[in-house]
Amino acid sequence: HSALTQPASVSGSPGQSITISCTGTSSDVGRYNYVSWFQQHPGKVPKLLIYDVTNRPSGVSNRFSGSKSGNTASLTISGLQAEDEADYYCSSYTSISTRVFGGGTKLTVL
Amino acid sequence: QVQLQESGPGLVKPSGTLSLTCTVSGGSVSSDNWWTWVRQPPGKGLEWIGEIHHGGSTNYSPSLKSRVTISVDKSKNQFSLNLNSVTAADTAVYYCAPSGMDFWGQGTLVTVSS
Numbered sequence: 001h002s003a004l005t006q007p008a009s010v011s012g013s014p015g016q017s018i019t020i021s022c023t024g025t026s027s028d029v030g031r032y033n034y035v036s037w038f039q040q041h042p043g044k045v046p047k048l049l050i051y052d053v054t055n056r057p058s059g060v061s062n063r064f065s066g067s068k069s070g071n072t073a074s075l076t077i078s079g080l081q082a083e084d085e086a087d088y089y090c091s092s093y094t095s096i097s098t099r100v101f102g103g104g105t106k107l108t109v110l
Numbered sequence: 111q112v113q114l115q116e117s118g119p120g121l122v123k124p125s126g127t128l129s130l131t132c133t134v135s136g137g138s139v140s141s142d143n144w145w146t147w148v149r150q151p152p153g154k155g156l157e158w159i160g161e162i163h164h165g166g167s168t169n170y171s172p173s174l175k176s177r178v179t180i181s182v183d184k185s186k187n188q189f190s191l192n193l194n195s196v197t198a199a200d201t202a203v204y205y206c207a208p209s210g211m212d213f214w215g216q217g218t219l220v221t222v223s224s
Contacts, residue, residue: 003155030222039154045217046211046214048213089156098170099146099158101148104156
């Protein structure tokens with residue numbers, strides 16, 4: 001299972017919405033509803049934003065939402081804020097009972 | 111509130127074995143959960159290494175499977191990572207977390223260098 005494919009970078013202005021894609025295969029993203037999204041600020045520990053494609057842990061802003069279509073999962077951030085500037089990673093369960101991460105996406109808030 | 115703490119040598123020689131331990135506090139490693147190791151080379155992305163259930167079952171990344179062993183010590187409420195035949199490419203921050211990765215240890219930097 002190769003790493004999931006994410007865009008290297010995305011950007012947006014405060015208040016806008018952005019979407020980060022995460023493309024896998026029919027053996028991971030496409031097969032299971034076990035996609036998670038993480039936010040990581042520089043020098044910090046990753047933080048879980050979304051699990052099981054669409055669910056937000058307690059305490060995570062409802063500006064973050066997840067979805068999936070076929071082999072591609074997506075993270076949407078609405079009402080972009082300066083504090084959202086960070087790296088974002090997706091992860092999926094796989095058909096060989098492992099997990100795989102995406103390469104990461106750097107979000108710049110203009 | 112369950113907390114995790116990684117510990118182990120910060121420097122390992124090439125061809126040697128990297129050994130780390132994750133101590134679970136505020137909870138039990140024997141809870142019905144899988145426990146995971148993840149690493150992140152400096153300036154790069156996250157890489158899933160493997161996981162263990164308290165019963166001893168394991169799953170490993172195919173790319174690391176030949177060199178990795180994850181074990182659990184219920185008496186010490188810990189789980190451990192061993193990675194052998196290390197090279198500079200194994201230099202990374204190593205994190206432990208439950209399989210759902212809803213919380214993480216602080217991470218520990220391991221450098222492979224002579």
